[in-house]
Amino acid sequence: xxxxSAKSLVLACAGLLFSVQPVFSDALAPFKTLSGSLxxxxxxxxxPVMKGAAQQxxxxxxxIRITVAGGGSGVGVQKVGEGLVQIGNTGRALKESxxxxxxxxxxxxxxxxxxxxxxxxxxxxxxxxxxxxxxxxGKITNWRDLGGKDAPISLYVRExxxxxxxxxxxxxxxxxxSTDTANVVNSNGAMKTAIARDPNAIGYVGIGHLDxxxxxxxxxxxxxxxxxxxKGEYPVTRLLYMNTxxxxxxxxxxxxxxxxxxxxxxxxxxxxxxxxxxx
Amino acid sequence: MxxxxxxxxxxxxxxxxxxWIKAATVLAVLAVIALCAMIVVAALPALFSQTHTPFEWVxxxxxxxxxxxxxxxxxxxxxxxxxxxxxxxxxxxxxxxLTEEEPALSWARKAFGLFIRLLTTVPTVVLSFAAxxxxxxxxxxxxxxxxxxxxxxxxxxxxxxxxxxxxxxxSGLAQPLERLCPQGLALGLSRYQLLCHCLLPQSRxxxxxxxxxxxxxxxxxxxxxxxxxxxxxxxxxHLTDSTRTLSAHMALVTANEVGGAAYNSxxxxxxxxxxxxxxxxxxxxxxxxxxxxxxxx
Numbered sequence: 001x002x003x004x005s006a007k008s009l010v011l012a013c014a015g016l017l018f019s020v021q022p023v024f025s026d027a028l029a030p031f032k033t034l035s036g037s038l039x040x041x042x043x044x045x046x047x048p049v050m051k052g053a054a055q056q057x058x059x060x061x062x063x064i065r066i067t068v069a070g071g072g073s074g075v076g077v078q079k080v081g082e083g084l085v086q087i088g089n090t091g092r093a094l095k096e097s098x099x100x101x102x103x104x105x106x107x108x109x110x111x112x113x114x115x116x117x118x119x120x121x122x123x124x125x126x127x128x129x130x131x132x133x134x135x136x137x138g139k140i141t142n143w144r145d146l147g148g149k150d151a152p153i154s155l156y157v158r159e160x161x162x163x164x165x166x167x168x169x170x171x172x173x174x175x176x177x178s179t180d181t182a183n184v185v186n187s188n189g190a191m192k193t194a195i196a197r198d199p200n201a202i203g204y205v206g207i208g209h210l211d212x213x214x215x216x217x218x219x220x221x222x223x224x225x226x227x228x229x230x231k232g233e234y235p236v237t238r239l240l241y242m243n244t245x246x247x248x249x250x251x252x253x254x255x256x257x258x259x260x261x262x263x264x265x266x267x268x269x270x271x272x273x274x275x276x277x278x279x
Numbered sequence: 280m281x282x283x284x285x286x287x288x289x290x291x292x293x294x295x296x297x298x299w300i301k302a303a304t305v306l307a308v309l310a311v312i313a314l315c316a317m318i319v320v321a322a323l324p325a326l327f328s329q330t331h332t333p334f335e336w337v338x339x340x341x342x343x344x345x346x347x348x349x350x351x352x353x354x355x356x357x358x359x360x361x362x363x364x365x366x367x368x369x370x371x372x373x374x375x376x377l378t379e380e381e382p383a384l385s386w387a388r389k390a391f392g393l394f395i396r397l398l399t400t401v402p403t404v405v406l407s408f409a410a411x412x413x414x415x416x417x418x419x420x421x422x423x424x425x426x427x428x429x430x431x432x433x434x435x436x437x438x439x440x441x442x443x444x445x446x447x448x449x450s451g452l453a454q455p456l457e458r459l460c461p462q463g464l465a466l467g468l469s470r471y472q473l474l475c476h477c478l479l480p481q482s483r484x485x486x487x488x489x490x491x492x493x494x495x496x497x498x499x500x501x502x503x504x505x506x507x508x509x510x511x512x513x514x515x516x517h518l519t520d521s522t523r524t525l526s527a528h529m530a531l532v533t534a535n536e537v538g539g540a541a542y543n544s545x546x547x548x549x550x551x552x553x554x555x556x557x558x559x560x561x562x563x564x565x566x567x568x569x570x571x572x573x574x575x576x
Contacts, residue, residue: 152423152424154424154425156425159510159531159532160340160341160531160532160541161340161532161541177339177341177342180337180338180339180511180512180513181511181513181521182511182521183425183427183509183510183511183521184509184510184511184512184523184531185510186505186510186530186531190506193411194425194427197411197412197415197416198419198425198426200425201425
């Protein structure tokens with residue numbers, strides 16, 4: 001009896017040991033032998049993907065330390081170019097001058113599409129680009145002028161510095177700022193709540209955040225869908241890039257590869273973006 | 280005093296404790312001074328910036344305008360109107376709570392006291408969330424627009440500062456009232472008469488303390504205005520206008536910016552918030568002192 005219980009105790013201990021051992025999935029295998037630190041900075045839209053990947057990697061191998069900071073695309077280029085970080089993120093393609101000055105290599109990994117959205121009760125389901133511009137600059141203020149019911153338009157925008165706002169104003173408003181009388185909300189989730197609760201609302205969310213609670217609006221007859229954005233038919237999109245100084249090696253290379261792995265694609269989708277195939 | 284001798288600790292322990300208390304006090308004061316100094320130093324680049332001055336009425340960071348004046352005005356407006364709404368309510372509640380003599384209602388008195396204490400522990404995010412779903416649609420149907428406006432935020436902020444002010448007033452008034460009661464009741468006065476005619480005229484300090492604390496909380500609260508006021512960076516001309524307070528502004532900008540003119544202007548915003556609460560506190564204290572030295576206690 002006592003031998004039996006001692007045996008089972010040993011077994012239990014062994015089981016405990018194995019369960020504590022980090023589990024390396026296929027995508028995480030390259031990190032098994034690596035250690036050291038990796039610093040990432042730049043675009044804010046990238047942060048959820050970068051942070052998610054960093055957490056998974058650091059959990060699998062505690063000897064690796066990854067820091068993720070924001071700052072915006074300009075900061076991303078500058079920091080990676082001057083060697084302060086190993087990966088600099090941008091929400092735009094690098095300029096020719098930046099590539100030649102620093103010798104940077106770009107890795108586009110996700111498509112960030114932004115959809116204009118209204119309340120599901122709204123009869124307006126499609127708008128022209130010039131109408132959208134007039135709405136968000138405050139020239140059109142009533143749904144009547146757009147073929148809807150006679151009601152004032154409730155305008156919702158994102159805060160300054162948000163990647164979603166940057167994409168929307170850059171691609172849909174041709175870099176014109178939206179009017180300062182618009183209500184400002186501070187996340188895709190808050191935007192969805194606002195539009196879903198307000199029958200006269202119009203705003204914009206990342207395409208990945210569209211669901212039954214809000215109605216996506218077609219721009220120039222182009223429906224805001226993941227597929228249309230991936231094919232390049234839908235106009236309000238941008239690519240998200242990671243940039244390295246020269247071809248990446250070691251931990252940096254492993255991290256870039258991880259973003260393109262199945263785990264990375266899952267993180268990209270979870271953050272509301274569309275994975276972009278490696279070229 | 281021979282009686283007090285029994286209560287005091289042995290002398291060396293006493294002085295040691297005294298030393299610790301003094302050290303802790305000095306440390307706390309130094310920390311506050313260091314904090315203020317840090318904010319002032321961090322705000323200097325923005326305050327004296329020739330190109331990106333925070334002293335203008337336009338906030339358009341992409342066009343080089345970093346004005347925080349609309350947000351300053353809206354913070355003050357929100358805090359003052361919340362105080363105007365909540366102060367009389369708080370006073371009314373305290374008067375009822377301290378003077379209700381009907382024995383049949385004593386359970387209601389106790390329950391209400393408990394409820395007010397409970398109200399102070401409700402996190403603002405819960406208040407805001409409830410208001411987004413209950414109050415905002417109501418305001419939208421009543422006044423049109425989006426329902427996200429100064430009025431909504433003001434109402435909720437007054438609800439937030441109400442229990443704080445009730446507790447401060449009650450703790451300042453309850454004991455003096457009990458002290459007055461034996462003689463006062465014997466003279467045939469009711470508790471209500473004692474409180475309103477004898478005690479309140481002498482309790483300006485307590486009332487002002489409650490007001491200062493309420494104002495400070497109203498000024499500094501972030502989540503309620505962030506979720507309810509609409510955050511349009513402009514001066515509200517009407518109660519139903521969308522507006523952005525300084526605290527909400529700081530929350531919105533820090534989410535995305537590190538460094539740069541927009542980020543620097545936040546320290547100017549912080550300095551303004553700190554300065555405002557400091558000025559109000561000092562002014563009301565002076566007022567209280569002047570009044571209490573004028574009246575006979």
